[in-house]
Amino acid sequence: MNTIKHFLKWVETAKVSERAAAAAALARAYSQKQLAFEDRMAAEAALTLLLDDPSAKVRLALSETLSLSRCAPAQVVAALAADQPDVAAPVLVRSPLICDGDLVDRVAAGNPAVQAVVAGRPKVSMAVAAAIAEVGTAAACLALAANDGAEIAALSFRRMIERHGEGAALRRALAARRDLPPDCRHMLVVRVGEALSAAPLVLALMGPERAEKLAREACVTASITLIDAIDRREHGALVEHLRLRGDLTSRFLVRTVAHGKIDFFGAALVALARQSEARVQALLKGGRQAALTALLSRAGLEPVTHAPLLAALAMWREIAVGKRVAGPQEVSWHMLQTLEKAPAGRQADREALAGLLKRIHLESLRENAREQALALAAA
Known part of the structure; x- marks a missing residue:
């Protein structure tokens, strides 16, 4: 008790560096339970009084020392968590006494530095992640997305993309996460397309209409690629999103x-x-043309697409069982030939579909040629 009295008198005139070292020593002694009961009560009072020290270095020494303690005074930890960002950071990141409610309150207070600190905690619960996604700055959302220890709900992913999806760094961090839902991956694709069409260089070279068309086509191509990047069980979610x-x-x-x-x-x-x-699945694997045509009609697919689709499905069946060796290049050409022979559909619809199939065929030709060139260069 007398030691604490002397300490409290001494801090009134001690230098900042001395006060910081003494505050850390007192906090360690309290956390390690090295004091008798009465001395412990006096030490807790002294630690509480040190919260009013005008120097942030003293309060930071308290924060760093008490940040890992489970027996630190609750009122001291709470006050440190509400202090300026550099003082609050150690307890916000590490303290086991800080609950999700406290973290949500700190995020909701709106300080960008504090939000980023909370987002970088080793473990971030779904509730805290939701708060950051809803009100956090772009930097905080980026820290959250880059944090492998963060548990993020699908809704929170969507909110981050809606609020800050224009940021390339955030898009990259989100795309790298394995738990990103397929509909959110598609939202990222759309955001990339929007950024492309709005780029000053693209607008200057192509004009708004052509830039928008280019972005739209790029989004479609990326969406096809996205299908390979997700698990088959997630196809339904992506279908519903689209x-x-x-x-x-x-x-x-x-x-x-x-x-x-x-x-x-x-x-x-x-x-x-x-x-x-x-x-x-049964119809796609072995259904007759009449049953498949009825299924396509029921699904609302344009009649002009039926014959090319049936021809492609038949061809992919043969490829699957090893009767034929082919890929998108050959299949798209076969679909185009089938369309030219089929009578169904208006002329305008037929021409539009033919143009699409030709583009797919040319894209496949170019991709195959690129892969062949790279293989030759690597040999």
């Missing part, structure tokens, strides 16, 4: 089939035709 956005069009589904994304195409038919997955 359907709600109005992107699950006949033209898009033609692309998926031309590129061999038959499992995804099946998931789309399940949603659009309102048929069971088992029935759709």
Whole structure:
């Protein structure tokens, strides 16, 4: 007790560096339970009084020393957590006495530095992540997305993209996460397209209309690639996202089939035709043309697409069982030939679909040539 009295008198005139060292020593003694009960009560009072020290270095010494203690005075830890960001950081990041409610309050207070500190904690709960996603700055959201110890809900991913998706660094960090839902991956693709179409250089070279068309085509191509990046079990979620956005069009589904994304195409038919997955899969694997045509019609696919789609499905079946060796280049060409022979559809629709199939074929030709050139260069 007498020691604490002398300490309190001494700090009134001691230098900042001395006060900081003494504060850390007192906090260690308290945390390690080296004091008798009465001395412990006096030490707690002294630690509480040190919160009013005008020097941030003294309060930082307290914060760093008490940040890992489970028996630190609750009122001291709470006050340190509400201090200026550099003082609060150690307890906000490490203290076991800081609960999710405290962290949410600190995030809601709106200090950007504090939000970033909370987002970088070794473990971030779903509730705290939701608060950061909802009110956090772009820097805080980036820290959260880059934190492997953060548990982030699908809704929080969407909110971060909606609020700060224009940031390239955040898009990269989100895309690198394995737990990012497929609909959010597609939202990132759309944001990239928007950034591309709004880029000053692109606008200057192409003009607004051509830039928008280029971005739209790039988004479609990236969406096809995205299908390979997600698990088959997530196809349904991506289908629903595209359907709600109005992107699950006949033209898009033609692309998926031309590129061999038959499992995804099946998931789309399940949603659009309102048929069971088992029935759709059975028809895709071995259904007759009449039954498949009825399924395509029920799904709302344009009649002009039916014959090319049926031809492609038949070709992919042969490829799957080893009767034929081919890829999107050959399949798209076969679809185009089938379209030219089929009578269904208005002339304008036929020409639009033919143009799409030609583009797919040329894209596949170029991709195959690029891969061949790279293989030759590596040999």
